[in-house]
Amino acid sequence: MTKILEVENLNVAFNGVHVLEDLNFSVEDGDALTIIGPNGSGKTVLLKTLLNLIPYQGKITWKKGIKTGYLPQTLFLDQSLPLTLREFLMSKINVTKTDPNDLEETLKLVRLPEDSLNQSLGRLSGGQIQRALVAFALIGNPDVLLLDEPTASIDPPGEEQIYDTIHNLQDMKKLTVIIVSHDLSLVYRYATKVLCLNKQQICFGPPEETLTTKKLEELYGAPHKFYHHLHDGSTH
Numbered sequence: 093m094t095k096i097l098e099v100e101n102l103n104v105a106f107n108g109v110h111v112l113e114d115l116n117f118s119v120e121d122g123d124a125l126t127i128i129g130p131n132g133s134g135k136t137v138l139l140k141t142l143l144n145l146i147p148y149q150g151k152i153t154w155k156k157g158i159k160t161g162y163l164p165q166t167l168f169l170d171q172s173l174p175l176t177l178r179e180f181l182m183s184k185i186n187v188t189k190t191d192p193n194d195l196e197e198t199l200k201l202v203r204l205p206e207d208s209l210n211q212s213l214g215r216l217s218g219g220q221i222q223r224a225l226v227a228f229a230l231i232g233n234p235d236v237l238l239l240d241e242p243t244a245s246i247d248p249p250g251e252e253q254i255y256d257t258i259h260n261l262q263d264m265k266k267l268t269v270i271i272v273s274h275d276l277s278l279v280y281r282y283a284t285k286v287l288c289l290n291k292q293q294i295c296f297g298p299p300e301e302t303l304t305t306k307k308l309e310e311l312y313g314a315p316h317k318f319y320h321h322l323h324d325g326s327t328h
Contacts, residue, residue: 093120093121093122093123094120094121094155095118095119095120095121095155096119096120096121096154096155096158096235096236096268097118097119097142097152097153097154097155097158097236098118098119098151098152098153099115099116099117099118099142099150099151099152099153100116100150100151100152100153101114101115101116101149101150101151102114102115102116102141102148102149102150102151102152103115103148103149103150104134104137104138104141104146104147104148104149105149110291111134111137111291112134112137112138112141112148112289112291112292113291113292114292114293115138115150115289115292115293116293116296117285117287117293117296119236119268119270119285120268121268122262122266122267122268122284123268123269123270123284123285124259124262124268124269124271124282124283124284124285125268125269125270125271125283125284125285125286125287126271126272126273126278126279126282126283126285126286126287126299127139127270127271127272127273127286127287127289128272128273128274128276128279128286128287128288128289128311129288129289129290129294129311130290130311130312130313133289133290133291134289134290134291135240135272135289136164136165136240136272138289139162139238139240139270139272142238142270143160143162143238158235158236159232159233159234159235159236160234160235160236160237160238161229161230161231161232161234161236161237161238162229162237162238162239163225163226163228163229163237163238163239163240163242164240165240165241165244165272173213173214174212175212175213176209176210176211176212176213177204177208177209177210177211177212177213177216177224178195178209178210180213180224180228181195181198181209181224181227181228181231182195184228184231184232185231188231188232190231190232190233194231195209196209198227198230198231199227201227201230201261201264201265202223202224202226202227202230202257202261203223203253203257204220204223204224204227208220208224218246218250219246219250219253219254222242222243222246222250222254223254223257225242226239226242226254226257226258226261230261230265234267235267235268236267236268236269236270237258237261237262237267237268237269237270237271238270238271239258239269239270239271239272240271240272241272241273241274242254242255242258242271243255243273243275251275255275255278255281255282258271258282259282276303279299279303280299280300280303283299284298285297285298285299286298286299286302286303288302288303288307288308288311289311290311290312290313294307294310294311295307295311
């Protein structure tokens, strides 16, 4: 497989305080990399650094010509504004000079009905808003999607639907996905690689080989119990 991203000796500091220290990992074409770690571990900082939004030391090398789509953890949408979904998505289509005729196809990809284009943002549910934001990230035909907690504030069934949509998108459009998540069940179900981050790199590699009990305890600082959301709603 072709390597599309290589990170070497990456360090980020704010006012002399290290936020990321000596990270080394790579992403190959078609990978689904999930970044996990406790709150404040630098996950969001890492995504922004990969996009060159934050100054850093070290080396970040993207394959030439790679296009990225980014969904930040918080994207403020004032749902009281008289703005339709069509107008919201067209704002990015105009910037990226994407064919407006692709809009309906993009909605199908994220499983939103075409008539939702004419609805105001305020009439969309939380799950529909998240799907709209994924559609927003897809505009411009990126090769890589970087998603920061794309199911924040959504209930478990809604979370599963969003992740299924992202997984299907990856298969259909041959995307590479880099995603920050708190849900370890996502790692086991979808990720080809996992990066365990707590300012430093605790582990990196295939989940089934990497996520040992010892590494999870090292990552979270204590014995760590986690739950898998299953289709039948049970946990283990």
